[in-house]
Amino acid sequence: MTAQKPILEIVDLHVNVEDKEILKGVNLTIKAGEIHAIMGRNGSGKSTLSYTVMGHPRYKVTSGKMLYKGEEISQMSPDERAKLGIALAFQYPVAIPGVSVSNFLRKTTNACRGREIPVKEFRQELKALMAKLGVKDEFLSRYVNDGFSGGEKKRLEILQLSLLKPSLAVLDETDSGLDIDALKTVSEGVNAMVSPETAILLITHYQRMLDYVQPDFVHVFQDGKIITSGGKELALELESRGYEWVKDTTVNQTVSV
Amino acid sequence: MSESLQVDNLQVSTIAREKVEDLCRLNGEPNWLKEKRLSAWESYLQCPMPTVKDEDWRATLVGKLDLGKLCPAAPLKEGKTASTPDLLKAALKDLAKPGAVYVEDYARGQMSVSVEAELSTAKVVVSPFAQAVESHKDVLEKLFAEKRGIQDKFTLMNEALAGGGLFVHVPKNTRVEAPVVMMLNLPENSTAATKDPSGLAVFPRIIINVEENASINFVSIVASEKTAEATETVLAASVVEFHIAAGAKVSVAEVTNLGPEVFFVNRVRAYVARDAVIDFTTAGLGGKQTKSDIETILMDRGAHAAVKGVVFGGGAERYAYNTIAEHAAPDTTSNINFRVALKDKSASIYQGIVKVDKVAQRTDAYQSNKNLLLGKEAKADSIPKLEILADDVKCSHGATVSPVDKEQLFYLTCRGLTAPEAEELIVTGFFQQVLDTIPIQGVVNFLAALTSDKLHKS
Numbered sequence: 001m002t003a004q005k006p007i008l009e010i011v012d013l014h015v016n017v018e019d020k021e022i023l024k025g026v027n028l029t030i031k032a033g034e035i036h037a038i039m040g041r042n043g044s045g046k047s048t049l050s051y052t053v054m055g056h057p058r059y060k061v062t063s064g065k066m067l068y069k070g071e072e073i074s075q076m077s078p079d080e081r082a083k084l085g086i087a088l089a090f091q092y093p094v095a096i097p098g099v100s101v102s103n104f105l106r107k108t109t110n111a112c113r114g115r116e117i118p119v120k121e122f123r124q125e126l127k128a129l130m131a132k133l134g135v136k137d138e139f140l141s142r143y144v145n146d147g148f149s150g151g152e153k154k155r156l157e158i159l160q161l162s163l164l165k166p167s168l169a170v171l172d173e174t175d176s177g178l179d180i181d182a183l184k185t186v187s188e189g190v191n192a193m194v195s196p197e198t199a200i201l202l203i204t205h206y207q208r209m210l211d212y213v214q215p216d217f218v219h220v221f222q223d224g225k226i227i228t229s230g231g232k233e234l235a236l237e238l239e240s241r242g243y244e245w246v247k248d249t250t251v252n253q254t255v256s257v
Numbered sequence: 258m259s260e261s262l263q264v265d266n267l268q269v270s271t272i273a274r275e276k277v278e279d280l281c282r283l284n285g286e287p288n289w290l291k292e293k294r295l296s297a298w299e300s301y302l303q304c305p306m307p308t309v310k311d312e313d314w315r316a317t318l319v320g321k322l323d324l325g326k327l328c329p330a331a332p333l334k335e336g337k338t339a340s341t342p343d344l345l346k347a348a349l350k351d352l353a354k355p356g357a358v359y360v361e362d363y364a365r366g367q368m369s370v371s372v373e374a375e376l377s378t379a380k381v382v383v384s385p386f387a388q389a390v391e392s393h394k395d396v397l398e399k400l401f402a403e404k405r406g407i408q409d410k411f412t413l414m415n416e417a418l419a420g421g422g423l424f425v426h427v428p429k430n431t432r433v434e435a436p437v438v439m440m441l442n443l444p445e446n447s448t449a450a451t452k453d454p455s456g457l458a459v460f461p462r463i464i465i466n467v468e469e470n471a472s473i474n475f476v477s478i479v480a481s482e483k484t485a486e487a488t489e490t491v492l493a494a495s496v497v498e499f500h501i502a503a504g505a506k507v508s509v510a511e512v513t514n515l516g517p518e519v520f521f522v523n524r525v526r527a528y529v530a531r532d533a534v535i536d537f538t539t540a541g542l543g544g545k546q547t548k549s550d551i552e553t554i555l556m557d558r559g560a561h562a563a564v565k566g567v568v569f570g571g572g573a574e575r576y577a578y579n580t581i582a583e584h585a586a587p588d589t590t591s592n593i594n595f596r597v598a599l600k601d602k603s604a605s606i607y608q609g610i611v612k613v614d615k616v617a618q619r620t621d622a623y624q625s626n627k628n629l630l631l632g633k634e635a636k637a638d639s640i641p642k643l644e645i646l647a648d649d650v651k652c653s654h655g656a657t658v659s660p661v662d663k664e665q666l667f668y669l670t671c672r673g674l675t676a677p678e679a680e681e682l683i684v685t686g687f688f689q690q691v692l693d694t695i696p697i698q699g700v701v702n703f704l705a706a707l708t709s710d711k712l713h714k715s
Contacts, residue, residue, distance in 0.1 A: 054671050057663070082673040090671075094664045098686025098693075104672075107682065111673030143686070160672065 004031040005069070007168050007199035008053070013064035015052050022048045024224035025064070030168070030199045037202040037210055039235060040221030041243050046203045047091060049221070050172040053201075054088040055081050068168065082112055087166035089157035091173040095145040101156065102126075102140035105163060112164045129162050132192065134185050150177030158189040169193055170201045175209035187212030207239035220246050272298060277417055284332060284387050284420070289398055297416030304410045313409070316606035316638065317548045317577045322520055326456035327492055329418045332387065336367040342442045344480045344514060349438070351703035352476065356435030357383035361421045362442040363459055364482040368421065376433060381473075382426035383437055386462055389424035396426060396466060400500055406552055407581070411494045411522040415460045419496075422462035427471040427505075436474040436697055439463065443491050444484040445516035456490040463497040470504040474697040477511040481519050492520045499527040499535060503557070506534040510700040514707060515544035517572060523549040531557035538695050540704050541568040541576050542711055552581040555589035555617075565695075566595035567688050567704065569711050570603030570635070580609045582624070584617035584647075593624040596691050598684050599635035606638040609654065615646040624654035629661060629687055631680070681712055 008030040015023035022045050030036050040046050052059045053066065055078040066074050073081055096104065105126065110116055117125075130139070133155055145153055154174055161169050171190065175183055190213050194200065202215060210218075210232060218234040219226045220243070228234070228246055238246065277298045281291040306324075307314040341349075342362065349355065357372040372383045382393065390397060423439055441461055467473055479493065493515075501507050513521055521544045527535040541547050553562035568576050582591040597605045611622045628637035639656035661680050669679035688708050692701045 056667055077676070078667060078670040079673050079675050079679075082671055088671055090668065094662070094668045096665055096669070096683065096686050098689035099682055104682070107678075108669070108672035108674060111678070143690075164672070 004033050004196070006031050006067075007069060008201070009065065009067040009070075011065040011067075013052070013066055014062045015048060016060045016062050017048065017058055021062070022059075022224055023052065026225050028219065028226060030201060032167075032199055033194075033196045034217065035194065035200045035202065035213065035215045036217045036219065037204060037215035037232075037235060038219050038221050038226070039204055039207075039238055042205070044221045045224040046221050047172055048224075050088055050170045050201075050203055053168075053170055054078055054086065079111070082164070083114065085167035087161050087164050087169050089154075089161055089169065089171045089174050091176065093145050093153045093157055095143065095148070097143045097146045099144050100141055101144055104144045105160065108160065109163045126163065129159055133159050133162070133189050135159055151179065151182040154178055154186055155182070158186050162189055162193060165193070167197060168199050168201070170203070172203045173205065174202070175204055175206065183209060184212060207235045210235045222246070272301065272417060274298065280329075280418065280420070284390075286387075286390055287394060289401075290390060293401055294417050294419075297413050300408065301410065301413035301417050304408070304413055306410055313550070313579060313608065314548070314577070316575065316604065318546050318575060321546070322492060323456070323490060326490055327458040328456065330363055330420055330457055330459045332420055333361060333363070333366060333368040335369060337369045340365070342440060342480060342482060344478055345438075345440045345442070347706070348440075348476065348478055348703050351706070352436055352438065352697075352699040354435055355438045355476075356381070356433055357437045359383060359385070359423050359437070359439045360442065361440065361461065363457065364442050364444040364484050373435065375435065379431050379433065380428050381431060381433055382424065384424050386419070386422035386424050386464070393424060393426060397424070397464070400464060400466060400498075406526045406554065407524075407550065409524075412496055412524050415462060415494050415496045415524075418458075419460045419462040421459065422495075423464075425465040425473065425475070427467045427473045429468040430470045431468075432472045434474065436476045438476045438478070440478045440480070441493065441495070443479075443481040443493055443515065443519055445481045445491065445518055456492070458492040458494065461493070461495040463495065464500070465498065465507065466500045467502060467505040467507055469502045471502070472506040472508075474508045475510075476697060476700060477509070479511075479513040479515065479521065481516040483516065490520065491518060492522070494522040495524070497523065497525045499525075501527060501529045501533040501535055503531040503533055505530070506536070508536040508696045509538065510695055510697050510704070511537070511539045512542065512704065512707065513540070513544055513547055514542045515547070517543075517545055517574065519544050521547045521549070523547075525549070525551040527553045527562065529553060529555050529560040529562060532559035534561045534563075536563045536696055538565040538567070538691065538700075539578075540707070541566070541570075541578070542707055543571075544574060546575045546577075548577045550579045550581065552583065553591065554583045554585055555591065557586045558588045560586065560589045562591040563694070564591070564593045564595075565691050566597070566607075567691050567708065568595070568597040568605055569600075569688070569708050570597070570605055571600040571711060571714060572603060573601070574603045576603075576605040578605075578607050580607075580624075581612065582610070582622060583612045583614070584620040584622065585614045587616060587618045587620070589617060590621040591623070593626075594691055594694075595626040596629075596687055597627070597637055598629040598631055598687060599637055601632040602634040603632065604636040606640070607656075608640045608642070610642045610644060611652055611654070613643075613645040613647050613650050613652065617647045618649045620647060620650040620652065622650070622652045626656045627687070628656075628658040629684065630658065631661065631684065684712060685709065
């Protein structure tokens with residue numbers, strides 16, 4: 001795996017939201033074939049990182065580098081990034097009332113793949129994915145995320161990512177609001193996206209999704225940066241000892257240096 | 258058009274009694290109708306021209322309408338040319354096989370009516386108004402006698418000078434699925450009429466009478482076509498009435514797609530009897546100034562009105578819609594849903610009144626108006642009002658005016674759509690929510706195509 005080329009390289013990234021610094025020097029390299037998990041408390045800046053990678057206009061990169069397959073993406077619009085192969089599964093996907101799921105999926109898939117997929121071919125692909133993710137047919141005629149339960153929204157996010165086949169998938173708290181069954185199905189959907197060419201960045205509060213989607217690396221986020229990294233055992237450690245423990249170790253480390 | 262479109266020297270601003278009488282003679286109308294015209298004419302003279310100081314007209318450019326330049330259109334001759342107005346063609350393509358098509362084409366100077374055998378067999382009447390005055394005088398005389406509703410300068414103008422128009426009658430227990438389609442096609446300028454003053458005014462009167470437990474679908478298209486280079490004012494002031502008897506249901510889709518020089522003043526009145534339903538959707542997609550008042554009068558228990566609007570402004574177009582939901586009996590329900598999206602410098606004002614009479618206990622009324630501002634210079638106003646005299650009612654309303662939601666835009670751009678593509682999809686969805694509720698088959702596609710065209714028109 002070490003011979004793989006990096007998909008995402010973030011170097012000393014600083015990001016402001018309305019003149020307040022939220023990310024304070026993030027360093028992170030994700031190579032093809034890897035699954036990385038970022039864990040941390042609410043307000044530590046995890047979601048800011050995901051929005052910044054996707055290019056939300058409210059999040060301003062003030063310094064640092066953000067390279068996707070070697071190319072600087074900070075100045076690119078979200079749709080340019082999407083077309084390059086970056087996708088974000090939202091923590092809180094917004095509703096687009098009046099737009100049916102089927103129409104939306106076709107439009108966005110065509111946009112990301114850069115070609116019109118024949119209707120029949122698209123339908124076959126979609127039906128197969130829906131079956132895997134336990135999504136019912138009636139879903140397609142509903143308006144996007146309108147009146148969806150938390151679990152339905154997350155399933156739709158994973159369904160979209162499965163169609164868009166991104167090289168870099170960022171999953172922002174995809175596990176929140178899911179019951180155990182839904183968590184299993186959604187995790188299977190995530191695992192199906194894994195390939196030697198793709199990279200996955202999983203952002204989560206809890207360890208529980210990591211039982212199903214096994215990360216190669218776990219990073220702990222605090223106060224706008226990664227304060228420690230490790231293998232998947234770090235997640236288990238965090239689960240039993242809490243985030244306070246990480247804070248303590250870093251303090252100790254600083255002292256001992 | 259070889260003949261003049263206009264009645265000689267009959268200016269709208271200075272109607273003389275003899276001229277109204279001339280019109281009656283020209284149409285060969287009976288005395289009772291002549292009396293109605295003359296009484297409307299007298300009221301018309303008394304009634305001041307509305308100004309922007311009037312609550313209902315605050316956003317309407319009546320001052321720009323030079324009545325002195327307008328002459329009412331002469332009655333159209335029946336005929337059929339090879340060319341059908343484009344919009345009608347498009348509508349007929351999308352609609353399920355229509356039951357009847359009535360065309361009043363002032364751009365080509367002719368009218369036509371065709372009724373399918375299915376409707377004739379069921380004794381459904383679809384007739385030009387002038388003919389119905391003779392053939393259905395009893396019904397019409399009765400309907401005219403029991404009239405109520407708001408009168409204003411333009412309504413009275415219509416009543417005094419009405420020409421053209423349509424009468425539809427659906428007998429008891431007759432349910433007609435195939436829609437009755439009416440098209441009013443106007444010239445976008447009337448230089449074809451050589452006389453001075455050269456503006457054209459048309460005053461269609463449409464009466465739809467649906468008896469007990471009957472039902473009908475009605476599609477009305479008001480459009481205009483370029484007929485010459487120069488621009489002169491064109492005014493259409495129509496009155497549309499629905500008389501809906503107990504247990505009957507009427508579904509209506511009305512589209513106005515007029516050129517930038519055409520004024521449109523419209524008054525819709527629906528009288529809804531016990532357990533009867535009106536489902537009314539209007540789509541305002543073009544015109545210099547559209548002023549439309551939609552009154553639904555719920556007259557007996559169980560009556561229901563659903564009034565929906567899709568308004569899409571562009572350029573310097575102006576729209577003023579008033580909805581008046583009157584609950585005149587207990588246990589009546591109304592639901593109003595008006596959606597407005599505005600591009601460029603277009604402007605809209607929506608005023609909605611829910612009136613609950615003292616007797617109308619257990620009224621359930623909801624009123625919603627959402628406005629989407631797409632142009633930086635576009636302007637939308639929303640004034641919802643409640644006038645409640647009963648004490649046991651459920652009435653609520655909501656109004657919003659906002660630009661396109663930034664989080665929706667971000668979400669869609671994250672999925673590969675460019676910002677303009679994302680905005681387009683959001684606007685489409687904004688309207689689609691209303692269009693999806695239209696019960697007349699095929700209308701959704703027709704209107705979705707029209708709003709999509711407008712979205713792409715710069």
